[in-house]
Amino acid sequence: MLTDREQQILNWIRINPSITQKEIAERAHISRSSVAVHISNLTKKGAILGRRYVLADKPYIAVVGGTNMDLAGHPAYAPRAHDTMPGTVTVSAGGTARNIAHNLALLGCNVKLITVFGDDIRATELVNDCRKLNIDIDNSITIPGGITSMHLFIMDEQGDMTLAISDMKILDQLTPEALESRLGVINHAQVCVVDTNISIECLAYLADHVRVPLYCDTVSTSKALKVKGLIGKLDTIKPNQLEVETLTGVHITDDRSMKLAAKKLLDQGVKRVVISLGARGAYAADRNNVVRIPSFASNIVSTTGAGDTMMAAITWAQTRGESLANTCAAGVAAAAICTESYSTVNPALSADNVLSRMAAAGYDSQQ
Template identity: 55%
Template sequence: MLTNREQLIFNWIKEQPSITQKEIAERAGISRSSVSVHISNLTAKGAILGRRYILSERPYIIVIGAANVDIAGRPDSLIISGDSNPGKVTMSFGGVGRNAAHNLALLESDVRLLTAFGDDYRARELKEGCIKNGIDIDPSVTVPGASTSTYLFIMDHNGEMQEAINDMQIYENITPERIEERLDIIQHAAVCVVDTNLPQQTLEFIAKTVSCPIFCDPVSSIKARKLKKILGRIHTLKPNRLEAEALSGITITDDASLKKAAETLLEKGIKRVFISLGEQGLYCASHEKKVKLPLLPAKIVNMTGAGDAMMAGITWAYTQGMTLEQTGQVGQAASSIAIEGLETINPKLNTQEVLKRAGL
């Protein structure tokens, strides 16, 4: 038999499974320590399983990382530096974490996103876009008074990014304390995907406390340095050539040095490494096997979402129990579909098309 207070808290948890103890305390007008006692009682009585209520029966993926508003400029012809170039300017939703989550949703995954939103009009649009596209944002943080993360980039007329500016200070609010408050939902995920837009101390806390497989996109050679102390806790890493060099200390100039870089990363404790080589394809490596896959043909329209789609494809393939090579093929297929769309996320991405293009 639940007390009136326990029943009230139970109902709140049922409505919002990732509600934090702090939020419950504020609603109930009681101390956080009192909430902790009520949660313990509910757990002891078998009403809930931990602070995140009854776990989803369907395996889910949690993505912890960036969600931005992307502003992109693309000239109609060869760009002239230092001049005003006629072209197109578009605004869309982006961010490494959000993009990976969106692609995972297109691949029919149950996906949760833990990011930091501002409280401006862009944040409202960003949240609505996530929900509309099948992304559960319940674990995310809203920061009062903060501006939504914005990413401004310029492409050349072929769709290749040339310059970019990011305003991402808001992610400093994804602290170890915020992660700890949401630890139950993270621990019970099939996979935890992170990107290095997170603060270093947060990445290190996740590596230390999270027991489910951690997949990581290094994002850039500079941000990749945040991972050096925790490589042994990462299950799957998807770097490009520069990021792999930064993390392995090996300059990649040929197949031999490529293999050496991958082996160095594996020796640090990583289970699987997928090194994106641009036009030269994808190098897939584990302790048991290494294979270099050629680039899949595609009509390039917009390259900006290629890496995020590959990350999603690799993650989805893992949850389907695929082999190393099959996982790489799926990652490449997802990436090739992504770059054929006008926007960062290609709505034509789906499991059937990915498997067909991957030849599986």
């Protein structure tokens, strides 16, 4: 709720977005320091975004979590332990939250990414990449002297990851206190997507204070455990099969056990479960429906990033008001597109391409 003075200042900014604090002070007959306090409050409440008085009129999606630089090795043939082999090494922007934000931008969504950057050449590249994609990073954190996260992984000859090492210690700098100062921005979003790269304390803070639908990508089996006590506060959760087994204790061998695992999550209060099944597609359930979508045909060169792309497409479909079946189909279609590129995010992804793949598989958008 805005105060009368805050609403007055917001109206002046709406009429003239380039108005200065000095001009506002003169018009309101108050000091510049008082104006600064009102501007800070307007930012915290999400009425304006960042330092350039960007008005929060356009719908947007808030994404909170990890950003890193991906270093990927693609061997020319089946990798052998303790051996060097020819292949291709690629460097690209990555991180679950950043990848989700990137994919959402390609799908035509306005995105505000809240993450942590270091103070090095990798951070400069990541920041520039976000700006080229029109991803708003005004509410992200830069740590002076900090080292930007790095994710190193090796693929096999089929394009599946065999081993990875993540150095994401800088994300410890994202604290509940930092999120509190950005809560207004988050709560003015259509939805908030979070990954489990951030701390348990941050996840708990968001679960308790976010008032818009909260979507969660569980990232990995070890990191999925961070949300085990928070599932009832989520709107949508997207684990893969191993992650959902970790969260529920159900060993999945068939559709019956898959349904039981999904039900265990739904019984805790989450509204929607989408389980990524890799080459077998995806399984989705809510309180009224269950759907299993097989994978779509694709020319696979790398599966890295497909889960992040699926999460983005699920979020995009839900903000469009799609059914559970179409939401799941959108995720499977987008993941198929992702696998056709060596990049973690396929630049060919678009809303039209996703809808085209869905239609080819018999899933017509309702929008």
